[in-house]
Amino acid sequence: MSSTLVSPDSRPRADRRPKGTSFAGLVGVELRRLWWRRLTKVVVAAVVVFIGATVYNAYNESSPERIAQQLDSYRIMQQEAPRMVEECHKQEAIERDRSGDPTLDFGCDQQGQAPTLEQMGLALPLADTITEGIAKTIALLLAFVALLLGASFVGAEFSTGSMGLWLTFQPRRLRVAASKLTAAAAGGVAIAVLGLVLANLGARMVAVVNRPGSDLKLPPAPALEEPLAVLGLRIVALALGAGVVGAALGLLLRHTAAIIGAVLGFAVVVEGIVMQAFLQGRLQPWSVLKNIEAFIDRGTTYFAESCGPSSCDYTERTLSYTHGWVFLLVVALAVVLAGVAAFRRRDVT
Secondary structure, eight states, X not given: XXXXXXXXXXXXXXXXXXXXXXXXXXXXXXXXXXXXXXXXXXXXXXXXHHHHHHHHHHHHHTOHHHHHHHHHHHHHXXXXXXXXXXXXXXXXXXHHHHHTOTTOOOOHHHHTOOOOTTTTTOOOOOHHHHHHHHHHHHHHHHHHHHHHHHHHHHHHHHHHTHHHHHHHHOOOHHHHHHHHHHHHHHHHHHHHHHHHHXXXXXXXXXXXXXXXXXXXXXXXXXXXXXXXXXXHHHHHHHHHHHHHHHHHHHHHHOOHHHHHHHHHHIIIIIIIIIHHHGGGGTTGGGOHHXXXXXXXXXXXXXXXXXXXXXXXXXXXXXXXXXXXXXXXHHHHHHHHHHHHHHHHHSOOO
């Protein structure tokens, strides 16, 4: 009998090789592991508490009692303005007589002008305006917790030895690294979306509770320069990038404590000392924090020394929105490439 019980497989050897878990499956596994980590629950709770405190502060700032106090101060300043102008003119006349200079001008008319309601920040507490203020306040916090979450998510696997065990099942390091970076990015996005949703809900609650009566005749709040959704997308993008950078630092430094120490050291030494103290402020265009500010606010300003033929003086300079996002993108790509390269070449135990 020439036939066999098992017929040979005519497929090529590459097709017969086990494929393993797909990339989408790897990302799903990493997302489940990220969710069930204790630090993830702590981060979510911290974000909720911080946004609750920020919303409470916005409530106090726009409460009817606070607005009434500010209106009383405004009325007092309006009443005192003519007396202040008169007193200024008297002092001006005395100084002219003493100095013999009839052209001496104290600028009394300009100094005696009382500020307007808008200049004092008195306006109707609108939900969108409150949301914008809270969103810009929490943007850096959301980015930091996303970075911390991504860093601890990867660093803890090296500390516990689970990374080496995981590589025995998935020996393709680039796929493993990409799945962890993707999961960290998704975690950053989730944190940012949660924060923005809570901020928006809190702002709308404040606007309803603190709606002033029509008898106050407050001016309307200034119109927003851009839709809230556009600002929200930038904050989400910042948190996404921070999560990826945190995971890349985990691949590079391999220990959560080392990552936290490196980030805090960079913030204190480089951002707090070097960028401020050296070259009289001219290094600020290369500051990460200043470029984050330019990215979120669509441009920012800083002061740096400018020298002319005879003297040097600090002048205000502009840091553009384009400079901000390009700089942050280059820094993020550099950290990710360094982390992936280190993970691919170094031994994992």
